Amino acid sequence: ENIFDRPRMAPKTPIKNEPIDLSKQKGCTPERNPITPVKVIDRPQPDPWTPTANLKMLVSAASPDMRDREKKKELFRPIENSEQSDTPDSLQYDIVDDSMVDEFEKQRPSRKQKSLGLLCQKFLARYPNYPLSTEKTTISLDEVASILGVERRRIYDIVNVLESLHLVSRVAKNQYCWHGRHNLSQTLKMLQEAGELQYGELMTSQHKEQDLEDKFGEQKKETIPDSQDRPLLEFSEPDCTSASANSRKDKSLRIMSQKFVMLFLVSKTKIVTLDIAAKILIEETQDTVDHSKFKTKVRRLYDIANVLTSLGLIKKVHVTEERGRKPAFKWIGPVEFPGKTDELRGHSPTSDPLPGTQRGACAQYKTSATGKQRFTRHASFNRAQPCEAARRKVNSEPNSPRQERQDENCSKMINLAAVCRQKIEEDTGNKACDTETILNPSKNSNTTLPFSLLPVPGDSDFCVNPLPQAVFPVVQADVPSFSLPFGITSQASHPSTPAASKTENGKPTLVPNQPFLCFPSSSLFMLCGGLQENNLSESLPTSGDVGHRSAEAQAAVPPAGSQKRSSHKCSSPSAPVDDEEPAAKKQTLEQSDLPLSLVVPKKPSESPKAEPSPGSGCSSAVHLEMNCLDLASPAAADAANKESTKPLDCQEQEKQNKDTDEPSPGNEHISKENANQPFQPQYLYVQPTAGLSSFNFLFSANQAPRAISLAANQLPSLSVPCVMVPSAALASFPLVCSPSFTSPLSPVPDGSFSAAASTSFSMSSLASTTPVFISTTAVVTPKVSPAPSLDPQQPAHPALHLSPVLTRSCSAVKLDSPVCMGHPVTLLKLQQPSSAPLTPKSIRPAHHEAFFKTPGSLGDPVAWKKNEGNQTRNASSVQRRLEISSTSPD
């Protein structure tokens, strides 16, 4: 809307909003400026000051001015309104009926028009969900405020929440960097983990009965008044370094936002009532339970909820309890995050492929394990290192205030994550086992994990280890031979493919299709999505799809969806996806899920391929998400979407569009937008397994427009979009990256999109690579000479886990594929979604950073950070999964 308006506005009066805008605009944004005048003009001048204002504005577009204008605005408003105005918003641009319009519209933009939610949508509309890695979009608060016609204060409300989810990071003073949803799954995953630690208990109990409140209250106070809370808090903050510091921080909207999200992620029902949330969030605890405090908290929660709603992560619902109906919000975002992210860990310092510089860039990302990464605002670059340290330790010391805090938080997060991981590891023994979670994960995987790979069989170690530290490593492990199931791919594709593709949202298609390759030892992975993906598809069996969907439904509501899921699950092992819980339903996830499920089925098929040997092979499931990457192709996406699935994350927004395919899901889901992205092809992800160090990924991402195109061209020959190569491998192989790329590559991958880079990669890689890769599909592979390398059968290694999540996924896998179970099957899943891509993170960051900061600061930290970034990106991209179970091919 805004966009549209703008144009018009410019000329005229644009803006709906208020004069303010105009004024601002004038000053600020040149863009519009052109006309800006209008308002002024129009308005009668409102004021004397106008002139002045103008001057000021002109003089400085700067923020200060902005403010003034705000004040002025106020003045103006009346004027404007009276004048013409316009309708503010959208109403109509046309003022055709001036009279009518003016009167009505102008008057009031109505409160709704000014709502934070709407504002947030406008804000989000300005940036792509999955920006190319290469681009780093910077957001100028003043500019945005002026463009959107609101005071800066409001922008802070939005940005703070977005920052809590890592969709943006603060770069400098009035500047934020837009990251998009690439990292969203990771972030969510982290939050979920953290939330489980902190709130797990509560939620569980609470959920059961919805009355969380009551119980809640009780529990909280009794049991843990603090304990529970605290964790989080701490989480967020390190030690508390200073109480003082805390004070503000703690309350911070950011933290509240994270906690709020955690509640959803932890909640089985995925529904959280405001009052409960408020109670929980009032850390203070019991003491002050003041009513006023509660009230304030609720206000803030509304603010947060509005933003989250705009992001498509939650939706407003009402819970009717005995007492009556209460306002509540339901999580409709992705539920599972498979991949989790180990990203952080993954990167080991040394290994990082990334160059220091890049890292610096990455710094923003800081990756912490999960999401923490926040970047610190400005300096983050530097911080990268610290982060790492922090993550290890948990608390980082605060260096600078904010950053520190963030860092701290991160660190806490990290710590938590670490803990989780450890647990996982421990569990690992089971490795595969982990089941439950896993299951979910699987579904989720899309979302979350971009890549989760699970190694199944043999790799337990891998899996495990990886997590803890570097996630990636796993991969490295050895996968001796990697097996790729090319065949699989193909197989998969056949059958369902078509259907699948469509069915789902498309997104999957890719995934399934994708060929994935693993190299055993060397560890290479490739993922391909084909452009074609659709076709290819391997689609998994449809059923899978179904499952997904159902899953979605389930997630949200057990009832409807669940069945399906379960069934699916049951039915097909592969389906792992489903998790039970799904509560997850998160749409996004769900969406993802769907795809997954699709995938899943395939998996089986795949598996055969994959499967390498148990031990040896890696089985991993990788999920890739592809984000749509691009949004660019929305259209496509849309089209695709419908069915396709996938894209999920990215698309959540889109989701809506889509509709849900499924019935059940339908409910809410609609949102799924997933779809779209599907087309996108693939993503390349490189997982770093070893935290990068070990692997390099290459993605081709089709997705990106560019990429795609390229990919297409080039790829065609190849089917594979992505390839992963272990670092070692790289070394060995020339192809990997061109030298130059190498390092970059890794990063790139995620970025995949990043267009250029990735592209290049692909290309280059392709060319060179040949040796290396793998394509999944036969077709694809053509070039693949490498195939040989592949060894399909060889076991792949699973191992890529990145994050704990991964682990889960792994487990899930197991579950899923019972089939597999016996065998050492390996599964590969790729999730595109955000999560997976751990590796990627690094990549992205790099990009970003590079652009921005880069300066020296980059240093090491950067590298890993980059990784994170990359991952993120990856995640965002559409997810796709491939699963392969070695064993069960068909």
Place this chain on the structure above:
DNA sequence: CACTCCCGCCAATTA
């Protein structure tokens, strides 16, 4: 009247 939540004062932080 209850639910939402906009608005913007003003303090904490930063630069």
Place this chain on the structure above:
DNA sequence: TAATTGGCGGGAGTG
């Protein structure tokens, strides 16, 4: 010290 951030809560719009 000035500017940027952002907590906070009054109170208005909605239903």
